[in-house]
Amino acid sequence: xxxILAVLEQRNGTIKRVSHEVLAAARxxxxxxxxxxxxxxxxxxxxTNAGLGESGADKVLACFSADLELYQADRYALIxxxxxxxxxxxxxxxxxxxxxxxxxxxxxxxxxxxxASDVTSITGGEGIVVTRPVYSGKATxxxxxxxxxxxxxxxxxxxxxxxxxxxxxxxxxxxxxxxKTSSARTVKVKEPEHAALDVAEASAVVSGGxxxxxxxxxxxIEDLAGALGAAVGASxxxxxxxxxxxxxxxxxxxKTVSPNLxxxxxxxxxxxxxxxxxxxxxxxxxxxxxxxxxFKVADYGIVGDLFEIVPKLTDEIRKVRxx
Amino acid sequence: MKIAVCIKRVPDSETRIKIGADxxxxxxxxxxxxxxxxxxxxxxxxxxLKEQAGGEVVAVCLGTDAxxxxxxxxxxxxxxxxxxxxxxxxxVDPLVTSRALAAELEQGSYDLVLxxxxxxxxxxxxxxxxxxELLGLPSVSAVTRLEITDKSATAEREIEGAVEVxxxxxxxxxxxxxxxxxxxxxxxxxxxxAKKKPLDIKDVEMGESGVDVLGLSLPAERKAGRIVGEGxxxxxxxxxxxxxxxxxx
Ligand SMILES: Cc1cc2nc3c(=O)[nH]c(=O)nc-3n(C[C@H](O)[C@H](O)[C@H](O)COP(=O)(O)OP(=O)(O)OC[C@H]3O[C@@H](n4cnc5c(N)ncnc54)[C@H](O)[C@@H]3O)c2cc1C
Ligand SMILES: Nc1ncnc2c1ncn2[C@@H]1O[C@H](COP(=O)(O)O)[C@@H](O)[C@H]1O
Numbered sequence: 001x002x003x004i005l006a007v008l009e010q011r012n013g014t015i016k017r018v019s020h021e022v023l024a025a026a027r028x029x030x031x032x033x034x035x036x037x038x039x040x041x042x043x044x045x046x047x048t049n050a051g052l053g054e055s056g057a058d059k060v061l062a063c064f065s066a067d068l069e070l071y072q073a074d075r076y077a078l079i080x081x082x083x084x085x086x087x088x089x090x091x092x093x094x095x096x097x098x099x100x101x102x103x104x105x106x107x108x109x110x111x112x113x114x115x116a117s118d119v120t121s122i123t124g125g126e127g128i129v130v131t132r133p134v135y136s137g138k139a140t141x142x143x144x145x146x147x148x149x150x151x152x153x154x155x156x157x158x159x160x161x162x163x164x165x166x167x168x169x170x171x172x173x174x175x176x177x178x179x180k181t182s183s184a185r186t187v188k189v190k191e192p193e194h195a196a197l198d199v200a201e202a203s204a205v206v207s208g209g210x211x212x213x214x215x216x217x218x219x220x221i222e223d224l225a226g227a228l229g230a231a232v233g234a235s236x237x238x239x240x241x242x243x244x245x246x247x248x249x250x251x252x253x254x255k256t257v258s259p260n261l262x263x264x265x266x267x268x269x270x271x272x273x274x275x276x277x278x279x280x281x282x283x284x285x286x287x288x289x290x291x292x293x294x295f296k297v298a299d300y301g302i303v304g305d306l307f308e309i310v311p312k313l314t315d316e317i318r319k320v321r322x323x
Numbered sequence: 324m325k326i327a328v329c330i331k332r333v334p335d336s337e338t339r340i341k342i343g344a345d346x347x348x349x350x351x352x353x354x355x356x357x358x359x360x361x362x363x364x365x366x367x368x369x370x371x372l373k374e375q376a377g378g379e380v381v382a383v384c385l386g387t388d389a390x391x392x393x394x395x396x397x398x399x400x401x402x403x404x405x406x407x408x409x410x411x412x413x414x415v416d417p418l419v420t421s422r423a424l425a426a427e428l429e430q431g432s433y434d435l436v437l438x439x440x441x442x443x444x445x446x447x448x449x450x451x452x453x454x455x456e457l458l459g460l461p462s463v464s465a466v467t468r469l470e471i472t473d474k475s476a477t478a479e480r481e482i483e484g485a486v487e488v489x490x491x492x493x494x495x496x497x498x499x500x501x502x503x504x505x506x507x508x509x510x511x512x513x514x515x516x517a518k519k520k521p522l523d524i525k526d527v528e529m530g531e532s533g534v535d536v537l538g539l540s541l542p543a544e545r546k547a548g549r550i551v552g553e554g555x556x557x558x559x560x561x562x563x564x565x566x567x568x569x570x571x572x
Contacts, residue, residue, distance in 0.1 A: 011483075070487070098481065105417065105449040106452055106456050114416045117417075118446060118448075134446050135340050139340045139342070140541075141415065142537040143534050144537050146533055182491070184462065184463065189486065190488060246467065247484075253336075253361070290550070299549075300550075302554070305554070313562070316559060317572065
């Protein structure tokens, strides 16, 4: 009986949280469409299936090898497409992360099937129906997938992991024929000297904009982020000015974030910025201009000079968090 | 070096979206269309490579007749010629678009095919990588840095909190991320020249889509929040709200 193939993601030998979200989405599809959920885990030796049954995997297909530690696009695509075909799954689900946004189209092209990327809801009642934001979150498509199989990538933080007690037993699978892959090889991953939380993955984000006036003043943002356990984000204006790296940019030409808490400091709230953070659960804005558009999307706002407000906010939050 | 750049005509990033009468697409009246911002990075990279190594840059666009204007923008930036794959509509299934583009690109024996990372209308982030797979070419997506020496190349792509370094050989496919370069603005002279550059128009048959649009809707508006106060004195009220009302601390 067909089921759902849930492609899991690991980094440095640790299974990422989004993998549990992928299992949750796969589980709900399998409950609607019938069949089992099979996790597919590709990575280095030493990985285990710990926690995967509890998140809904009936089985974990494991392909562990030293040369699969880093994401090797071609080989991962080959292995996944082979498994998808052999297992006759009705859908392949993966996370819309840097990994899944690269791997998803490869699998769909190899299977010759439709792809729905970055979906925020999914049902399998009468065929698979998904919703996905388009026009940078300014509209939402409701789409029905009319053929089988299909590839679906889910937006991180849109599906909550579930507690399901399934066996999640491991089954080793073949690493595919590496002679069939292209010339591309991931040779290394450059980790930054000071490992920082990524805006796309953090549960809280503090972003600074042109109102910070000078790059040095981002210390204030970093301190507030530190107090909240948040990642540092930025508007495009300060990225283009060279104050902050592109990896921190939130918005239409940056990252889309859906944290529990988003704090915008000295950011006006241009439509392209809002595109990247409108799905945050709680938005706080600090801006001296009471008419700044950011206040239209903020749950809580303080009007005033950020240089007076932010240090005090950092202190107060430290007090609360340190109990 | 023979380079193709795939470009798309999309609503300007400032556009306020209105839903069309069919409830399945946007109301295009009054909408300004532009060259997809990520495709500007792709065009720029192609032009830089041509300036270094010589060759030809071909802009390829699948779309309606109106996309000629988008191609002219790429020509004004410096591309040598354009190809419009003319179709009345664009599928929501990226495989359909990818197959049509791949069929055209296959015939061009390009050394490099460049795409934008993402089209800001459909937000698919799929077409470039799919085309690479269909053509059986090595590809790297969301590239922020590209170096090519003869036929060997190294690309960097941003992943969460780090950068992947990928080596490959040409011919290959790249999708361009913001940060790869600073796109040039078309100069007046470029705009004049573009009018005379060749633009081939070919009718294409689009394949069957595996996706049906049930509807397009506006997302729920964020409900208006409140200003908790002015200046640093408002901080305790904010912290209290975050802790006890929103429960996010
Ligand atoms: C194609 C395209 C794509 C784009 N993509 C993005 C994107 O991905 N992300 C993005 O962010 N932008 C994007 N933009 C740019 C966007 O249009 C805005 O220009 C940008 O977001 C403005 O950044 P900002 O809010 O930091 O600066 P500004 O708009 O200059 O706002 C600064 C704010 O700081 C406030 N301020 C100043 N001093 C103080 C103080 N002392 N205390 C408190 N507040 C103060 C001001 O009142 C003002 O509201 C894009 C634009 C285009 C055309
Ligand atoms: N209709 C099209 N014509 C030409 N290129 C396209 C078209 N659609 C998408 N592309 C290219 O594929 C990239 C990714 O698009 P998408 O997968 O739709 O987000 C775009 O940045 C373009 O470079």
